[in-house]
Amino acid sequence: MAKLKSKYTCQSCGYSSVRWSGKCPECNNWNSMTEELITHEKDIRERKNSKSILKVNENNFKALSDISSINESRTKTHITELDRVLGGGIVDGSVILIGGDPGIGKSTLMLQLAEKIGDKKILYVSGEESASQIKLRADRLNFNLSNFFILSETNLDIIQAVIERERPEIVVVDSIQTVYRSEIESAPGTVSQLRESTALLMNLAKSDNFSVFIVGHITKEGMIAGPKVLEHMVDVVLQFEGERTHSFRILRGIKNRFGSTNEIGIFEMTEAGLKEVLNPSDVFLSQRNYGASGCVISASMEGTRPVLIEVQGLVSSSNYGIPQRTSMGFDYKKLNIIVAVLEKKLGLFLNKYDIFLNIAGGIKIDEPAIDLAVAMSIYSSLKDIPVDSETVILGEVGLSGEVRTISYAERRITEAEKLGFRKIIIPKGNLKNLNLKKFKIKVEGVGKIKEASELII
Secondary structure (H helix, E strand, O other), X not given: OOEEEEEEEEOOOOOEEOOOOOEOOOOOOEOOEEEEEEEEOOOHHHHXXXXXXXXXXXXXXXXXXXXXXXXXXXXXXXXHHHHHHHOOOEEOOOEEEEEEOOOOOXXXXXXXXXXXXXXXXXXXXXXXXOHHHHHHHHHHOOOOOOOEEEEEOOEHHHHHHHHHHHOOOEEEEEOOOOOEOOOOOOOOOOHHHHHXXXXXXXXXXXXHOOEEEEEEOEOOOOOEOOOOHHHHHOOEEEEEEOOOOOOEEEEEEEEEOOOOOOOEEEEEEEOOEEEEOOOHHHHHOOOOOOOOOOEEEEEEEEOOEEEXXXXXXXXXXXXXXXXXXEEEOOOHHXXXXXXXXXXXXXXXXXXXXXXXXXXXXXXXXXXXXXXXXXXXXXXXXXXXXXXXXXXXXXXXXXXXXXXXXXXXXXXXXXXXXXXXXXXXXXXXXXXXHOOHHHOOOEEXXXXXXXXXXXXXX
């Protein structure tokens, strides 16, 4: 007879324990431990006494040199930005997990994908919306969806039966937190349901060679909800980012077994759906303010392509004992470090001023190459000295005030030159690896943050 045992599993991180506790010892979340039943089909003692012998399948045991290379069969989505992130298209038999904030445009992207791939049979499994709601959205966006089928169901047994009967080429599950397997007693969205449901979908995709898009919710920290093993199981993990108050969206590759994770796709949310942004630098700089203090242009590497952005800094007198430090689109802790370096190395007294920093366009930048632009925007606003609007500033700032070298300097210079900028300030250490004769733009190198402050005056 099967033995029934129970364990307590954290619904946030997947940590399990034989005893219940109010606080998860792994992720420190409160009231996240729920009881789950474990069924052991055989006793350990019976397994040891079993006389069955597992025979090694020789076809699965080969030397690497004896294995022939196979090119993956890919399906073009005809959405250039999505194909870029996927590495050239959808690989047949792949499982793709896409996460993002509510209302960011995940379902819209899936419908747009279905419209672009009109010759493929697509099954859209919706656990959150009815078929009529999806139809209304498609009509509102003027999507002409042919060979597109909707299944409003959350029971994975029924979903599996429909997949095996209809044999679709692409399956979209929206969302994985709503589906469940009937043989598992825990509620939908729990760790065990997420893990087993994803495993079943993955096995179906690999055996029948169709592609699966799994839409997942995210936590308040911005991570995909569910255990981390969920991301290890799938082939591709995509993160759909952006602020709901801004129109721009970034599709970022977190994991990709069939391509690079250094690519991103940029979209703009419009009334007609998601519109591709093929030249993001031109879009982000289209509304910049010429001749204003605190506005500095820099170049950030988003994937393998450079994107020119506008860094806006504002320094004003503080009305409180403790000055404010506010950052949007840039790391708050890094802002405090840069402010401390400015105080120490340039002799600025910023402890009596409120400092506000914003990356225009609603995008988030986390690379160190724009540190110098952030420092110069604060310096420019404090001194009320406008920075030349046709100058691009690049460089990582160290704690001793030095300007460190950056990666992909040549690509950033080429992008700035293409958009008509006349001057670019880069770390001095990057000059030795550059052939300045092939650039028409004026390139100047700085080794210290003080040198940069003197160049912008």
